Amino acid sequence: MRLLIVEDEKRLALSLAKGLTAEGFAVDVVHDGIDGLHRAGEGVYDLVILDIMLPGMNGYRVCATLRAAGHDVPILMLTAKDGEYDEAEGLDTGADDYLTKPFSYVVLVARVKALLRRRGQAGGSPVRVVGDLKVDTAARRVFRAEDEVTLTAKEFAVLEQLVVRAGEVVSKADILEHVWDFAYDGDPNIVEVYVSTLRRKLGATLIRTVRGAGYRLEAAAE
Numbered sequence: 695m696r697l698l699i700v701e702d703e704k705r706l707a708l709s710l711a712k713g714l715t716a717e718g719f720a721v722d723v724v725h726d727g728i729d730g731l732h733r734a735g736e737g738v739y740d741l742v743i744l745d746i747m748l749p750g751m752n753g754y755r756v757c758a759t760l761r762a763a764g765h766d767v768p769i770l771m772l773t774a775k776d777g778e779y780d781e782a783e784g785l786d787t788g789a790d791d792y793l794t795k796p797f798s799y800v801v802l803v804a805r806v807k808a809l810l811r812r813r814g815q816a817g818g819s820p821v822r823v824v825g826d827l828k829v830d831t832a833a834r835r836v837f838r839a840e841d842e843v844t845l846t847a848k849e850f851a852v853l854e855q856l857v858v859r860a861g862e863v864v865s866k867a868d869i870l871e872h873v874w875d876f877a878y879d880g881d882p883n884i885v886e887v888y889v890s891t892l893r894r895k896l897g898a899t900l901i902r903t904v905r906g907a908g909y910r911l912e913a914a915a916e
């Protein structure tokens with residue numbers, strides 16, 4: 695697996711690169727947003743670790759530009775900021791996960807491995823159909839009617855948890871456990887952020903909120 699680190703704090707970037715190399719990854723490092731965009735756009739990386747506060751072009755713009763160009767490489771955003779607005783903005787640009795500095799290196803490695811595992815684990819899973827929604831968990835493609843809908847890896851992972859249990863109530867705790875890994879120690883309301891994004895992309899009525907219980911995916915009423 696080949697990773698790209700885009701981080702302007704050179705000491706941190708080199709420390710992460712050294713640790714991830716010891717984990718068995720091939721790692722490249724750049725220190726500004728423009729170089730990061732160019733390298734990530736080459737399409738040779740399995741995951742990008744992307745800082746938000748970068749010279750040249752910030753991480754939000756790098757991520758949004760990559761997604762607009764059709765690149766679906768998993769992106770783990772790093773930031774010294776802390777707050778729901780910043781997290782929501784990062785996710786809205788297409789990031790798959792978000793880690794606030796200072797963070798545990800063990801947690802970062804767990805997040806990286808979880809994103810890579812989910813990207814490649816679908817295997818021969820069946821196509822799931824709920825009304826006019828079709829989710830191909832092998833090809834990791836989503837269609838609403840005849841239109842394909844582009845989702846980030848994390849958005850797809852949340853939707854997958856709902857679609858494999860379509861018609862059932864899936865709790866927030868279940869989604870956190872299966873999508874964010876045991877190492878996640880952030881705000882559990884992150885699930886709401888992703889559900890809101892899925893509703894915006896797939897339609898507001900597809901995912902129902904069951905108060906005090908969780909979410910249920912159901913076919914839209916005709």
